[in-house]
Amino acid sequence: MIHLMIVDDEERARTGIRTLIDWPNHGISIAAEARDGAEAIELLKEYPVDILLTDIRMPEMDGLTLIEHVASDYPHIKCVIMSGYDDFEYAKKALAIGASDYLLKPSRRQEILDTVLKLKDQIEEKQMQVRRFEQLHAGFRESFPLLKEKTLNRLVTTENPPYDRLLANLRIHGFEFPHLFFGVIILQIDNFHLMQRKYGNEDIELFKYGLKNIVEETLSASSPCAAFEHQDDLIVIINAEEWTDTETWIPIIEKVQQNTRTYLQFSVSAGIGSFDKDISHLKTSYREAMKALDMKVFIGAEQIVDYKVTVDDDPIYTSYPLAQEKAILQAVMNGDRAAIKAKLDEFNEALKPEGSSKEHVLKSTLALVFALYRFCIEKNINTDKVFGQNLAELTHIVEHSSMDYIMHAILDIVLSVSGQLNEKKNNNKLFQSILEYIQQHYYKDINRETVAREVFITPGYLSLLFKQELKTNFLDYLHKIRIDRARELLHNRSLKISDIAHDVGYNDEKYFFQVFKKYVGMTPTQYRNNLED
Known part of the structure; x- marks a missing residue:
């Protein structure tokens, strides 16, 4: 109700x-x-x-x-x-x-x-x-013991595992592979880092568990299978009764993708390795599936990639697009958003899949990120506002996302750097106008509120600018200007100290003496007496 x-x-x-x-x-x-x-x-x-x-x-x-x-x-x-x-x-x-x-x-x-x-x-x-x-x-609390996951992991990811002992461990848990042919399919949650931002660790593990259930229920209808998590990916061991062409699994994986989208509301991509006799083939199939999944960086999210469709392991093109990087930084300096987007597109175009490996693309994009980070340090821009407090997250984005998403994330960073730089330039211009106003009106009855009103900002923001630019506060700066001028006037012995106090903005002579001594270390009279004639 x-x-x-x-x-x-x-x-x-x-x-x-x-x-x-x-x-x-x-x-x-x-x-x-x-x-x-x-x-x-x-x-x-x-x-x-x-x-x-x-x-x-x-x-x-x-x-x-x-x-x-x-x-x-x-x-x-x-x-x-x-x-x-x-x-x-x-x-x-x-x-x-x-x-x-x-x-x-x-x-x-x-x-x-x-x-x-x-x-x-x-x-x-x-x-x-x-x-x-x-x-x-x-269901998550009642899942299989962790030992089963570790056993499956060792079968696939380690060199020369003790197959007999590991298979015996699986039989203890009531699980075995009855058939002769083996192959590996790897599923990866698209843009996994976004999910980590949005949900807590327990919810993330719950999502993984839900994906594992969908995978095992969908694939087991065709052949016995077992799934386990490895470095945030889901590795699936397929045990087939006869040799199977990898293309046979594409419609089945598409069903997995559809169910994942419907029930868990996120997308996954898949890499398919080859099938062959004997359990020892799992290591080879795993490497093939990982290599296939690397193609996602070029072709985007929610893809299914056969191990036969991969880029060359020995790429022809390995140079870093340094000219495009310099053009991006120049566009940032100029504050031209359209030019920033165009130059970043040129950088992206320079990383072509036909002549580049995934490793080269990832290294190049990370190099651009660190060039932007160095640029921020040189320009005294707050890196936390641009990159957050954990650069490792950017590395994770680059390693687990498509090129389109990577470039979108980097565009956000570049525009943020440009925005921070423009804000800094505007603040400098504004602060200079504040200092000029104080220099011209220091002898009047001014305070933080009156100066802020003259330049159309709040008193609090004015205080923040003084702290950021001069590492001092408004009142200390005003006293310093007034006392420096008073020291100049004290050289003219025909001027009375009371008149000098009034001329630099102090109506109370006693208060003038207190402030003068605080900033100079002696009274106005002592200062004048110490002057050489």
């Missing part, structure tokens, strides 16, 4: 919404009613609510404030705003701050029902996904 709350200061409106629609017949119950936002907030503490239907104009607390509160404290609740034509701008604002939909008053009964039912479907779909994940969690 979905729970609905009605919030409106007009009792007739609340009664109409409650009585004119047969809510229980649609699986919806009226959890509570409130006359304004303040009362609604109190009721939310007592009653479970899934959908909140609220007016905009109400006493005590209006609908916009209520929606902001709900979005912050009850993010699972779907909010629908009700407004008249005159309040349409408020309705748009409500959508911007968290409302799911809006209704124009007066609303027909069917319009209200259709809107609520649409949100009900969204809620139930979300609940279904949660239940699906809970089921996967339960």
Whole structure:
């Protein structure tokens, strides 16, 4: 049952919404009613609510404030705003701050029902996904012991493994390979680093477990198979009764991709190795499948690559496109976004799959990243704002993504560098105008607020600029300017010290003495007495 709350200061409106629609017949119950936002907030503490239907104009607390509160404290609740034509701008604002939909008053009964039912479907779909994940969690906890995974891993990835002993370990767990022919298929989650950003470690492992289930259930319909994780990839051992051409597995893997997209909502790519007699062929097939999967860097995500379709191991073209790198950095210096995109495209074009290996492409793209990093250091740009605090993530992106995605990620980095550089240039110009204003008006009654107002920034931002550019604060800088000028004037013994204090901006002579001694180490009188005639 979905729970609905009605919030409106007009009792007739609340009664109409409650009585004119047969809510229980649609699986919806009226959890509570409130006359304004303040009362609604109190009721939310007592009653479970899934959908909140609220007016905009109400006493005590209006609908916009209520929606902001709900979005912050009850993010699972779907909010629908009700407004008249005159309040349409408020309705748009409500959508911007968290409302799911809006209704124009007066609303027909069917319009209200259709809107609520649409949100009900969204809620139930979300609940279904949660239940699906809970089921996967339960299966994950009851999975095979880790020993089986390690045994399968050694069969495939190590040199000259003890086959008899490893196969005996598998039989202990009730698993064996009954047939003569063996081959390897490797599946890789596309853009895996994005998933790592979005989800926690437990959810990531759950996704891998769900993928493993899909793979084993789909492939086992054709031949016995076993899947295990290795360096975030899923390696599948296929045990076939007779020799099988690799093309036979393409439609089966396509079904795996389709099921993964449907049930787990991410995509995978696959590399297929050859099939041959004897379990010792697994190592060869594994290498072939890995080499096939390397092609993904050139052809993009959600691909299936046969080991026979690979690039040359001995590439002809191995030089780094240094001229294109310099052109990119020059475009960054100029702040020309169009030129940046064009020069990066030229860099990409210089890394052609016909003459390059995956290793050369990856090394070249990483070299460009580090050139950008060095550029930031030389220009005193905050590298954390551009690259984040962990450069290893960029390495992971390069190693596990297609060229299109890699270049998209690098374009984001380059544009960020350009943006930071432009911001720094603008800040320098702004700060110079601030210093010029102080130099010209230091003798007046100025402070941080008046100077900030003159250059159209906030006092807080002005303080930040002083800290960034001069490693000092505004007041210390102003005192320094005034005291330096006072020291010059003290050379003229015809001027009274009280007049000098006033001329440099201090109306209180006693305060002038205190500040002067703090910055010079002696009083104005002592300073004048120490001057040579």
